[in-house]
Amino acid sequence: MNLADTMADRHASLTRPALVWEGRDGTRRTLGFADLAAASARHANLLRRHGVGPGDRVACIMPRVPESTVAMLGAFRLGAVHLPIFSGFGEAAVARRAADAGAKAVVTHAEVRDRVPERWDAPVAVLTVGGAGAPGDTACAAAVAAESEAFDPVPRRRDDPGCCSLPPVSPGRRRRWRSRRTSPPPYGRRSGLAATCGPRIPSGRRAILGWGYGLVLLWRSPWRSGITAHMWEANPQPSATLDFLARHRITSLATVPTLAARVDGAGGGGGAAAGPSPSVPLRAVASR
Numbered sequence: 001m002n003l004a005d006t007m008a009d010r011h012a013s014l015t016r017p018a019l020v021w022e023g024r025d026g027t028r029r030t031l032g033f034a035d036l037a038a039a040s041a042r043h044a045n046l047l048r049r050h051g052v053g054p055g056d057r058v059a060c061i062m063p064r065v066p067e068s069t070v071a072m073l074g075a076f077r078l079g080a081v082h083l084p085i086f087s088g089f090g091e092a093a094v095a096r097r098a099a100d101a102g103a104k105a106v107v108t109h110a111e112v113r114d115r116v117p118e119r120w121d122a123p124v125a126v127l128t129v130g131g132a133g134a135p136g137d138t139a140c141a142a143a144v145a146a147e148s149e150a151f152d153p154v155p156r157r158r159d160d161p162g163c164c165s166l167p168p169v170s171p172g173r174r175r176r177w178r179s180r181r182t183s184p185p186p187y188g189r190r191s192g193l194a195a196t197c198g199p200r201i202p203s204g205r206r207a208i209l210g211w212g213y214g215l216v217l218l219w220r221s222p223w224r225s226g227i228t229a230h231m232w233e234a235n236p237q238p239s240a241t242l243d244f245l246a247r248h249r250i251t252s253l254a255t256v257p258t259l260a261a262r263v264d265g266a267g268g269g270g271g272a273a274a275g276p277s278p279s280v281p282l283r284a285v286a287s288r
């Protein structure tokens with residue numbers, strides 16, 4: 001099995017969007033499941049060209065942009081291990097996490113490139129989205145465009161790692177990476193999200209407002225069932241979030257615990273927002 005097939009390829013014939021992205025300035029982009037499958041194949045080919053293979057770690061330090069999901073699916077397609085790193089960390093924190101996991105490649109964005117080291121103790125390929133990046137980086141836009149859309153997902157065992165997470169620990173302590181299996185049961189059952197936004201809500205819409213390993217679980221839930229997910233680039237506040245949820249008729253919200261509690265407290269969890277905010281059709285609020 002392969003998570004890229006589970007999350008994108010098998011839904012390629014669907015006409016509804018896989019991802020609806022809204023930028024800070026209101027710009028919108030829509031990607032279908034076929035688009036995700038093709039883009040992740042190109043990305044997997046680029047990773048392989050840089051020497052990444054099955055089992056290798058690929059760090060991803062990205063803001064909330066569609067390319068972050070393509071990078072995740074591209075790593076899965078190749079059979080590599082996806083390592084999400086919070087883009088708010090500083091250079092030293094990013095370097096420690098990438099080194100501790102033994103990352104062979106780093107995918108980042110020009111907007112946060114200054115948080116990624118320019119020099120590494122071991123050879124690391126840096127792929128930069130949204131610009132040329134630093135000297136020695138590979139500019140993703142041109143490089144990916146030159147790659148083929150043909151890349152069959154690499155079969156993985158159910159107990160092979162698909163994602164690793166390096167939680168914060170005290171300075172000086174060794175970080176231990178935690179592997180997550182590639183199969184649906186561990187992702188769905190252990191996270192408690194499959195029942196919330198999977199087959200039981202076949203016509204639902206999911207909003208993803210968060211970061212880190214939780215993002216992998218949260219994307220995993222709607223896309224395993226072919227459900228549309230929305231990504232919002234803005235730093236969400238409760239009232240603006242309720243407006244966003246109502247505007248897109250979101251039925252399930254996945255976000256960081258602090259915002260989840262504030263949205264639920266503002267009325268989002270019950271379906272009717274307090275004050276001037278419009279009512280929202282939320283059936284579930286989840287956080288990781």
